[in-house]
Amino acid sequence: MTLPGLHLLDDIYTNGPGLSIFGRDVPILPTLLAIFVASRVVKLLKGIREVNGLTGFRVPFQPYAPPSAFLPSAWWNITIDHIWGWRHTGRPTIFTSNIEVAKQFLAGSGDQKASSVTLGRSFGKSEDGNRVLEKWGNNLVTAADGDVWRKHRRIVGPAFNNKLYEMVWAETLNTYRQMETIEGWEGKDAVTVPAMDNITTKLALLVISRCGFGLPFDWAAPPVAPDGKMSVQEALRVLTKSHIVALLMPDWVRYLPLPGFSKIREAFKFFSGFMESQIAERTAEVRSGSERAEERMDAFTMIVRANEQEEGKLRLNDREVIGNVFIMLFAGHETTAHALAATIALLALHQDIQNDILKQITDVVGYERDPTFDDYPNLDKVLNAFYEALRLFQYNPRYFEDPTAFKPSRWASSEPGSESRSEFSDLSAFFGFSIGPRACIGRKFATTEAVAFLTMLLRDWHVEPALRGGKNGEVETEEEWRERVMGNPDVVLTLCVKDAPMRFTRRRP
Numbered sequence: 001m002t003l004p005g006l007h008l009l010d011d012i013y014t015n016g017p018g019l020s021i022f023g024r025d026v027p028i029l030p031t032l033l034a035i036f037v038a039s040r041v042v043k044l045l046k047g048i049r050e051v052n053g054l055t056g057f058r059v060p061f062q063p064y065a066p067p068s069a070f071l072p073s074a075w076w077n078i079t080i081d082h083i084w085g086w087r088h089t090g091r092p093t094i095f096t097s098n099i100e101v102a103k104q105f106l107a108g109s110g111d112q113k114a115s116s117v118t119l120g121r122s123f124g125k126s127e128d129g130n131r132v133l134e135k136w137g138n139n140l141v142t143a144a145d146g147d148v149w150r151k152h153r154r155i156v157g158p159a160f161n162n163k164l165y166e167m168v169w170a171e172t173l174n175t176y177r178q179m180e181t182i183e184g185w186e187g188k189d190a191v192t193v194p195a196m197d198n199i200t201t202k203l204a205l206l207v208i209s210r211c212g213f214g215l216p217f218d219w220a221a222p223p224v225a226p227d228g229k230m231s232v233q234e235a236l237r238v239l240t241k242s243h244i245v246a247l248l249m250p251d252w253v254r255y256l257p258l259p260g261f262s263k264i265r266e267a268f269k270f271f272s273g274f275m276e277s278q279i280a281e282r283t284a285e286v287r288s289g290s291e292r293a294e295e296r297m298d299a300f301t302m303i304v305r306a307n308e309q310e311e312g313k314l315r316l317n318d319r320e321v322i323g324n325v326f327i328m329l330f331a332g333h334e335t336t337a338h339a340l341a342a343t344i345a346l347l348a349l350h351q352d353i354q355n356d357i358l359k360q361i362t363d364v365v366g367y368e369r370d371p372t373f374d375d376y377p378n379l380d381k382v383l384n385a386f387y388e389a390l391r392l393f394q395y396n397p398r399y400f401e402d403p404t405a406f407k408p409s410r411w412a413s414s415e416p417g418s419e420s421r422s423e424f425s426d427l428s429a430f431f432g433f434s435i436g437p438r439a440c441i442g443r444k445f446a447t448t449e450a451v452a453f454l455t456m457l458l459r460d461w462h463v464e465p466a467l468r469g470g471k472n473g474e475v476e477t478e479e480e481w482r483e484r485v486m487g488n489p490d491v492v493l494t495l496c497v498k499d500a501p502m503r504f505t506r507r508r509p
């Protein structure tokens with residue numbers, strides 16, 4: 001290949017790894033490095049110009065994307081740990097805890113054009129940062145362009161309706177019961193769970209599998225299908241567990257002979273084929289107007305159904321359908337699981353709040369029947385605890401009095417029983433699900449699951465921290481437990497509490 005003045009491959013093939021630029025021999029690696037550095041500097045300067053020199057961080061790489069994700073957190077490299085480290089500062093930057101600034105970015109149309117009025121450019125989603133989430137196909141989360149986003153939202157939006165939330169409620173109750181049976185809680189007066197997150201992660205995976213994908217998985221996962229191959233449930237589990245590797249690494253890395261990679265490879269291949277066959281099956285069902293298609297209320301089938309009603313450019317192709325179904329797993333699984341584990345850990349540390357919530361549960365539902373989705377608006381104290389646990393990763397004292405305190409009551413409204421009361425009639429200070437048109441589409445999915453699970457769990461079990469015994473028979477204090485479990489969260493896809501050891505004592509026979 002010959003470019004004017006640059007004879008790159010010619011030289012590598014004929015003279016070894018040298019490079020000739022304008023007739024001069026230069027070493028290849030330093031030259032490529034210099035080109036890379038120069039390109040980053042140009043990008044950085046362009047970025048600073050686009051924000052009109054707004055003060056803030058000047059970093060050479062897109063946070064969370066490679067190579068930033070693999071480099072240590074430092075003043076020149078922003079990672080998720082960085083944001084956690086600043087949680088008390090409330091300092092306005094591009095990574096901001098200032099709600100007014102955030103609103104300028106997030107309010108407006110899907111591509112956030114409104115922000116351009118103030119900041120001199122369109123602040124859409126970052127293509128670099130989101131590319132890793134497109135492994136399975138373009139989707140709602142990654143769509144950077146407003147028209148593309150609207151196309152996805154038109155198809156995916158209708159799937160998030162009350163029928164889906166009723167299904168989420170019912171499946172959460174089913175999963176709770178399976179958990180009690182299979183984890184051996186039944187018939188016991190007390191149970192110790194070494195890591196709460198393991199339970200909530202499994203719960204969230206099963207609920208999303210059933211309600212998002214329409215796959216009726218069980219708590220007891222058979223790793224091998226009857227034909228001896230990897231089961232669908234096992235493939236999904238492997239993909240979920242390995243998603244950081246799977247997402248951040250280029251595809252070819254999966255083919256390296258490294259431990260565990262053959263399983264990831266097998267799961268990827270297996271699940272891609274499985275999803276394609278599922279699309280074909282569901283499309284055929286929807287087209288034939290079969291009873292089965294009418295009965296299915298899962299998000300996947302609803303997306304296929306909505307897509308069937310579109311034509312031409314407005315239709316999603318198969319890869320985009322898979323992308324949208326799969327993104328629910330990444331957007332809705334860990335997030336819900338970690339927030340739930342944190343809520344349970346915080347309730348264990350605040351017995352008074354736990355008792356107050358229990359009182360509401362028993363007043364609304366009693367002990368004789370299962371809670372139903374109709375109870376959801378009246379279980380606002382349960383929901384507020386979940387919101388407050390999410391807020392504890394957002395500490396700006398300008399908006400929250402006593403910001404480090406766990407106070408679910410700060411979200412209470414004066415109108416008991418109204419649907420809006422726990423849905424933040426005053427949304428202005430709550431950013432847990434983001435705001436504006438790109439806010440979380442799965443918010444009610446997550447809150448429905450959380451309220452159903454917490455209602456069942458807290459009605460049956462009293463929750464407290466499982467304190468660790470020391471060498472000389474000393475037992476750690478609750479404060480030490482809190483610091484150990486919650487003081488320095490892990491970063492997986494999102495922030496999460498460390499393994500939270502919990503003790504559950506049965507409240508009634």
Ligand code: HEM
Pocket residue numbers: 140141153212327328331332333335336339390431432433434437438439440441442443445446
């Ligand atoms: C506690 C649980 C959850 C939290 C804290 C959460 C948080 C968020 C946040 C902050 C965003 C905005 C992201 C951005 O601007 O880049 C978002 C978007 C999104 N979330 Fe969630 N989420 C949760 C649960 C779910 C669930 C259960 C689902 C699906 C079943 C889901 C699906 C999505 C999707 C598809 C988007 C993109 C929306 C769009 O761009 O139009 N999330 N979520």
